[in-house]
Amino acid sequence: MSSEHMQIGEVGARTELALRTIRHYEATGLVAPSACSQGGFRLYTREDVARLKAIRRMQPLDFTLEQMRDLLAVTDRLDSDEEMTAYERQSLLRRVREYEEHAVWQVEKLRAQLAEAEEFAQTLRKRLSRDRDRDRDRGRDRNRDRDRDRATTS
Amino acid sequence: MSSEHMQIGEVGARTELALRTIRHYEATGLVAPSACSQGGFRLYTREDVARLKAIRRMQPLDFTLEQMRDLLAVTDRLDSDEEMTAYERQSLLRRVREYEEHAVWQVEKLRAQLAEAEEFAQTLRKRLSRDRDRDRDRGRDRNRDRDRDRATTS
DNA sequence: CGCTACCGTGACGTCGAGGTAAAGTATGTG
């Protein structure tokens, strides 16, 4: 809980990522803790946390960890104020463009999935009301059961 | 291509599932072919295909295969006209309700993911236009590069 | 010093999906 660094538990709490996942991301080269205690504890800054949150936001886009690593590297490079050849800039921008395209069509896919999912949930709901009706028809003489049903449904 | 049965290739084409996946589903108890040639080829009916399509629709809801197997079994049982105790009906309906709840909150999650994904795509788009502008500012003397950029962006 | 909560590594498991290989089956043609 130092003002500068926090250890992995805190980071997990803030990002809502499993500690295992955070370590895994490090192993895959996505986010390395900015520091390390002399005892070997990972120490993270708020920036590290922000990076992890960014990764979290990418997840639904169905990027592989490798792609995210690449994209992060690319944007880091673009954000850096170091010298860069025009050629390098072009190629970095092209990569961003590719990822953006992937993202767009992944958004499409998500939209479609959402529609299907809603439809399916609707189907389930219909089943429930239909079967509840059938149940009422068959079970006029079993009021206890119907009451239990009502209780768990409301 | 008999009028009644088709073999796995046909089924794959109709459901857009990989043959491997169809077999996998069978191995996990999700859908068994209704028949079998004397040589051991799987033979499916249109109903089997419908079942597979239903499974496909469930996928975005993030059910495990086991849960789908269970849900299919439950609805099969409910659809069957066999005798059933009130207790069994209640317990089946309760399970459907649980799945429906899962589905609802999964739909929520999808919606949230979609929002985050769109936001991220938007961020990427902004990056692109911003960096394109910066590129224009720095590279007035390199028209070829700018033209290439325009070409791949439109 | 010892306590407890937290953290480290490493090996292995899981889950859904799919690849690959070697062998068997269905079917049309000469």
Next chain:
DNA sequence: CACATACTTTACCTCGACGTCACGGTAGCG
């Protein structure tokens, strides 16, 4: 009938993204 070749079968392997388990080290407090 023999043969080609298209499709299938099973068994096993790979992969990504974690989860789980075991076991030991560390931080920091009284």
